[in-house]
Structures are given as C-alpha cells and as structure tokens.
Amino acid sequence: MTAPFEQAATLGVVPVIAIERASDAVALADALLEGGLPLAEITFRTEAAAEVIAIMADKRPELLVGAGTILTPQALDAAIAAGARFGLAPGFDGEIVAAAKAKGFPFAPGIMTPSDLTAVARNGLTLAKFFPAKAAGGPAMLEAISAPFAHLGTRFVPTGGVSLDNMHEWLKLGVVAAVGGTWIATKADISEGRWSDIAAKARAAVAKAREIREAGK
Numbered sequence: 779m780t781a782p783f784e785q786a787a788t789l790g791v792v793p794v795i796a797i798e799r800a801s802d803a804v805a806l807a808d809a810l811l812e813g814g815l816p817l818a819e820i821t822f823r824t825e826a827a828a829e830v831i832a833i834m835a836d837k838r839p840e841l842l843v844g845a846g847t848i849l850t851p852q853a854l855d856a857a858i859a860a861g862a863r864f865g866l867a868p869g870f871d872g873e874i875v876a877a878a879k880a881k882g883f884p885f886a887p888g889i890m891t892p893s894d895l896t897a898v899a900r901n902g903l904t905l906a907k908f909f910p911a912k913a914a915g916g917p918a919m920l921e922a923i924s925a926p927f928a929h930l931g932t933r934f935v936p937t938g939g940v941s942l943d944n945m946h947e948w949l950k951l952g953v954v955a956a957v958g959g960t961w962i963a964t965k966a967d968i969s970e971g972r973w974s975d976i977a978a979k980a981r982a983a984v985a986k987a988r989e990i991r992e993a994g995k
C-alpha cells in the first residue's frame with residue numbers, strides 16, 4: 779500500500795465526513811487532531827468538499843486529508859488540485875482508476891462483488907473500500923468474497939453501517955486495513971459545532987482499534 783493508506787491502516791479508522799461549510803474546516807481538523815486521529819476522508823457529497831480539502835491541506839498539513847465519494851474523473855481532478863493525499867469511492871469505475879494511476883494518486887475504489895474484486899486485481903490495486911459493508915452481508919461476506927483474492931494481498935476498508943460497537947467484528951479480520959464511517963463526525967455534529975464530541979469519538983475509535991489489534995496479536 780502507498781504511504782497515506784499505510785497511515786490509515788496504522789490508525790485503523792477512517793472518519794468519513796460530509797461537511798457543508800468551508801468555514802468549519804479548521805475547527806473540524808483541530809477536533810480530529812485533538813482526538814488523536816490525524817486523518818479525514820472529505821466526501822464529494824457537498825459543494826464545499828474541494829474547498830474544505832484545500833483549507834485543511836494548507837492550514838493543517840499534519841492532518842492527512844483525502845477525498846471520498848469520487849464518482850467522476852472531474853471529482854478526482856478537483857480532489858488532487860485541492861491537495862487531497864488519497865481518494866476513495868463507493869464503487870469501481872475503470873476510467874477513474876486509470877486516471878488516478880496515471881497521476882500517481884493513491885486511490886481505493888469500492889467493491890461489493892467478486893466481479894468488482896476481479897477488476898481491482900486486474901488493476902493491481904492493493905486497497906479497496908467494501909461498501910455498503912453491513913448491508914452487503916457484514917464480515918462473513920467480506921471474508922467469503924475476498925478469499926480467492928487473498929494471495930494478491932488486497933486489503934479493505936469496510937464502510938457503511940460500521941460503528942464503535944461493531945468495529946471489532948471487522949478489525950479482527952486480517953484483510954481489513956481500517957474501518958470507515960460517518961459516526962465520528964456526523965453532519966449534525968459539524969453543523970452544530972460539537973467539536974469536543976467529535977474529538978471524544980475520534981479518541982474512542984482510535985483507542986478501540988488499537989485495543990482490538992493488540993488483542994489479536
């Protein structure tokens with residue numbers, strides 16, 4: 779895996795964020811840093827996404843900021859131009875994967891089926907999002923579909939229905955690099971400025987990930 783994804787894997791948790799106002803970018807970055815989670819996936823689900831990434835990359839370079847919900851080559855370009863260090867998507871699109879590869883941009887597409895995984899393998903990718911993780915069948919499903927690809931070393935970020943209470947079910951699987959989810963910084967947390975709550979949830983998630991990994995050793 780490339781360096782940004784190695785860092786995400788070390789932390790074990792990727793906060794998936796939909797943020798509406800660019801003016802909240804620094805406070806959100808500070809809340810995550812305060813919580814010991816120097817990582818953010820800013821999703822292209824809001825108008826403000828590219829600006830938020832640019833502000834975070836500029837003002838808080840110690841936060842590893844990436845882009846999520848990359849659904850078009852244009853969104854990929856906007857993410858890179860804004861200073862995103864990595865990108866993720868809920869699905870697989872060959873054009874986006876090829877463009878990211880050509881630009882040397884660490885990109886993890888989403889998968890949910892063995893066919894998606896075949897595309898990931900054919901493109902030589904080492905990390906993919908598993909989405910929607912819980913609805914698609916949970917850890918048993920990921921274990922089953924990843925088995926024929928295990929020798930290739932591909933790892934996964936399950937996202938969708940992951941929470942503090944069920945993250946252990948995912949992180950105990952060797953193929954899981956990190957879990958992802960919106961629970962650490964919800965839209966409401968951000969719009970209402972609940973920065974200390976976000977910091978506390980970040981801290982709890984990182985501690986739990988570490989505890990699960992330590993117990994599994």
Ligand SMILES: O=C(O)C(=O)C[C@H](O)[C@H](O)COP(=O)(O)O
Nearest residue numbers: 846847867868937938939959960
């Ligand atoms: O937007 C993307 O790129 C996605 O892959 C989807 C998100 O990661 C999930 O929708 C998060 O799901 P929850 O944590 O259950 O709210």
